[in-house]
Amino acid sequence: MVILREGICPGINEDFIKALQSEDIRTVEDFVSFNPEELAQKCSLSYKALVAVRRVLLAQCTAFPVSAADLYEELLSSTAILSTGSPSLDKLLDSGLYTGEITELIGSPGSGKTQVCFSVAVNMSHQLKQTVFYIDTRGGVCANRLLQMLQTSTPDMEEQMEALKKIKVFRVFDVFSLLACLQNLRSNGLQKASVGGGSVKALMVDSVSAVLSSMLGGKQNEGMSLMMQVAGEMKMIAKDFNIAVLVTNHVTKDGNGHLKAGLGQSWSHVPRTRVLLQRVENAETPSLRTATLTKSSRQACRLVEEFDLCHWSEERSTSISAKRKLESSKP
Amino acid sequence: MTARVRMAENGAQLVSRLEGRPSLRDIEPNIFPVDSGPRQGDVVEFHGMEGAGKTETLYHLIIRCIMPVQNGGLEVGVVFIDTDYHFDMLRLVSALEGRLAEDLKESDGSENEPEERVRSCLRRLSVVHCNSSVQLLLTLHYLENTFSSQPSVGLLVIDSISAFYWVDRFSGGESTVCQEANLRKCTELLDRLRRNYGIVVFATTHAIMRNYGSDPGVSDVPCSSSSSLLSSSHRWRSAESAADFDKPYLCRAWQRIVTHRMLFTKSPVSKDHKQVFSTACTSIMTKGVKRCSFHVMEDGIKFVCDK
Numbered sequence: 001m002v003i004l005r006e007g008i009c010p011g012i013n014e015d016f017i018k019a020l021q022s023e024d025i026r027t028v029e030d031f032v033s034f035n036p037e038e039l040a041q042k043c044s045l046s047y048k049a050l051v052a053v054r055r056v057l058l059a060q061c062t063a064f065p066v067s068a069a070d071l072y073e074e075l076l077s078s079t080a081i082l083s084t085g086s087p088s089l090d091k092l093l094d095s096g097l098y099t100g101e102i103t104e105l106i107g108s109p110g111s112g113k114t115q116v117c118f119s120v121a122v123n124m125s126h127q128l129k130q131t132v133f134y135i136d137t138r139g140g141v142c143a144n145r146l147l148q149m150l151q152t153s154t155p156d157m158e159e160q161m162e163a164l165k166k167i168k169v170f171r172v173f174d175v176f177s178l179l180a181c182l183q184n185l186r187s188n189g190l191q192k193a194s195v196g197g198g199s200v201k202a203l204m205v206d207s208v209s210a211v212l213s214s215m216l217g218g219k220q221n222e223g224m225s226l227m228m229q230v231a232g233e234m235k236m237i238a239k240d241f242n243i244a245v246l247v248t249n250h251v252t253k254d255g256n257g258h259l260k261a262g263l264g265q266s267w268s269h270v271p272r273t274r275v276l277l278q279r280v281e282n283a284e285t286p287s288l289r290t291a292t293l294t295k296s297s298r299q300a301c302r303l304v305e306e307f308d309l310c311h312w313s314e315e316r317s318t319s320i321s322a323k324r325k326l327e328s329s330k331p
Numbered sequence: 332m333t334a335r336v337r338m339a340e341n342g343a344q345l346v347s348r349l350e351g352r353p354s355l356r357d358i359e360p361n362i363f364p365v366d367s368g369p370r371q372g373d374v375v376e377f378h379g380m381e382g383a384g385k386t387e388t389l390y391h392l393i394i395r396c397i398m399p400v401q402n403g404g405l406e407v408g409v410v411f412i413d414t415d416y417h418f419d420m421l422r423l424v425s426a427l428e429g430r431l432a433e434d435l436k437e438s439d440g441s442e443n444e445p446e447e448r449v450r451s452c453l454r455r456l457s458v459v460h461c462n463s464s465v466q467l468l469l470t471l472h473y474l475e476n477t478f479s480s481q482p483s484v485g486l487l488v489i490d491s492i493s494a495f496y497w498v499d500r501f502s503g504g505e506s507t508v509c510q511e512a513n514l515r516k517c518t519e520l521l522d523r524l525r526r527n528y529g530i531v532v533f534a535t536t537h538a539i540m541r542n543y544g545s546d547p548g549v550s551d552v553p554c555s556s557s558s559s560l561l562s563s564s565h566r567w568r569s570a571e572s573a574a575d576f577d578k579p580y581l582c583r584a585w586q587r588i589v590t591h592r593m594l595f596t597k598s599p600v601s602k603d604h605k606q607v608f609s610t611a612c613t614s615i616m617t618k619g620v621k622r623c624s625f626h627v628m629e630d631g632i633k634f635v636c637d638k
Binding site: 001002028029032033057058061062063064065066067068069071072075079221222224225227228229231232235236238239264265266268269270272295297298300301 | 380410462497516
């Protein structure tokens with residue numbers, strides 16, 4: 001709720017507020033719900049002043065409608081598809097991570113979610129030359145491992161250092177610091193980064209369930225509210241700054257024994273695309289993984305691709321082929 | 332801009348209020364019960380789990396509204412309120428292009444280029460993003476002006492109206508009245524808008540509450556459970572016995588203004604990778620349930636209804 005205070009808009013002074021409080025109107029929502037003519041009679045305030053204040057408050061606090069044609073033009077020019085560096089994963093994601101959306105990676109422990117995040121970050125900073133913000137909630141980011149991955153793509157030390165500089169790591173270990181970090185990024189961090197020469201196109205949160213799952217459960221409403229606020233911040237960052245957001249989450253089993261994403265029903269509405277990572281059983285190479293598309297608005301679900309964590313940019317011909325793949329029709 | 336007050340209206344507003352809005356009754360006979368398509372002032376709730384096809388169906392209906400009459404559309408203006416940044420413009424446009432292209436095959440080629448036709452359709456749609464229930468309320472107040480001054484706008488879509496449920500529930504503290512206050516005010520405003528201006532409201536709600544009271548074997552299960560603070564009204568019986576996520580959880584004021592309720596479910600993925608989505612529509616005007624199934628293809632929805 002937005003409390004009416006003096007200075008919130010021109011025309012509201014202390015007497016004005018006192019007169020309204022006598023009618024038990026303390027918040028902006030209460031104020032706009034009343035008809036100005038009735039208020040003028042009850043509170044003995046000037047009708048013109050009430051109407052003017054109402055107009056200004058609405059103009060300040062409302063969201064304005066945008067014509068869909070303009071929105072479409074803007075999206076066409078600003079949406080980008082960021083390749084993950086792995087042809088199999090790109091096929092699954094319909095050429096890569098889309099900016100303006102949240103993509104979720106789920107899998108059991110050891111299935112390779114963090115390694116995939118590293119590989120994607122390294123690809124973006126080195127091949128695509130974009131800055132990547134990496135929010136680490138589990139202490140899993142290891143600069144040596146990132147360097148090792150870079151060393152396989154290029155032997156040049158300069159290039160490796162340049163790429164490492166483009167990966168900015170934030171360490172947060174509880175949900176309040178995560179919220180503060182996201183709000184900070186949204187208010188000044190991202191603009192500063194893009195002004196400084198690099199452009200930020202990707203944000204990774206590894207993992208979002210590590211900080212949220214301890215807050216959920218029982219009769220705590222706070223946990224659910226915090227979860228939806230985290231979701232809201234990430235979506236605003238994705239949409240307003242045209243950034244691709246990649247989050248990782250754990251898995252649980254549903255009633256039929258199938259794997260599904262953790263954090264419950266309310267979180268399941270948040271990501272636009274969801275990929276399930278699993279180990280390949282009885283494989284000769286221990287680094288083989290399968291990725292299954294479990295939620296997508298662009299492709300048929302249940303597409304499966306196989307890939308090797310150690311050979312990220314190699315194409316693998318998979319034995320499980322998708323029966324139906326819809327062609328993307330976007331220019 | 333002159334001040335607009337509820338009591339006095341200028342001539343244009345009077346005409347727009349009395350003239351009535353374009354009718355949406357034939358918007359989609361497949362999913363609405365016979366003779367019970369959305370009339371002016373109806374409120375339709377789209378309820379279902381994630382990935383069950385609610386947004387796809389919404390886009391399908393919106394496209395039907397914004398397309399020109401010669402392509403089978405209704406040429407009705409639409410206002411789309413997006414509360415969880417879920418609006419996928421690219422998906423909407425690809426479905427729109429698909430529909431326009433398929434209608435083009437039947438008629439003789441028109442002079443307009445496809446791009447221009449898409450743009451002229453999109454001009455009938457406007458999109459607003461809200462990120463809190465207070466902003467939703469204030470935006471609805473602001474939109475009242477839009478509805479009164481534009482008689483061609485006939486549909487308001489809110490996707491989704493349950494987006495702020497948890498945040499409001501926590502910030503309201505212990506009192507249910509405080510928790511539901513914002514949504515209740517929004518609902519009262521929606522009620523006034525639909526009665527005064529005759530617009531149709533489509534709103535989606537996520538299915539997030541488990542219906543623990545339901546017994547999967549019994550088909551007519553009452554939805555009210557006495558233990559829940561935000562318990563539902565008694566009007567809506569569970570349309571699908573297998574759907575144990577269909578418990579209504581929004582405030583009572585909302586339950587009262589809903590006239591049609593559509594429950595979306597999806598089948599488990601079959602062997603040929605084709606997923607079947609189904610809707611079950613109940614309305615306060617008719618008895619019984621209208622069921623329908625559809626597939627989601629690249630250019631929108633394809634119904635597999637048997638009449």
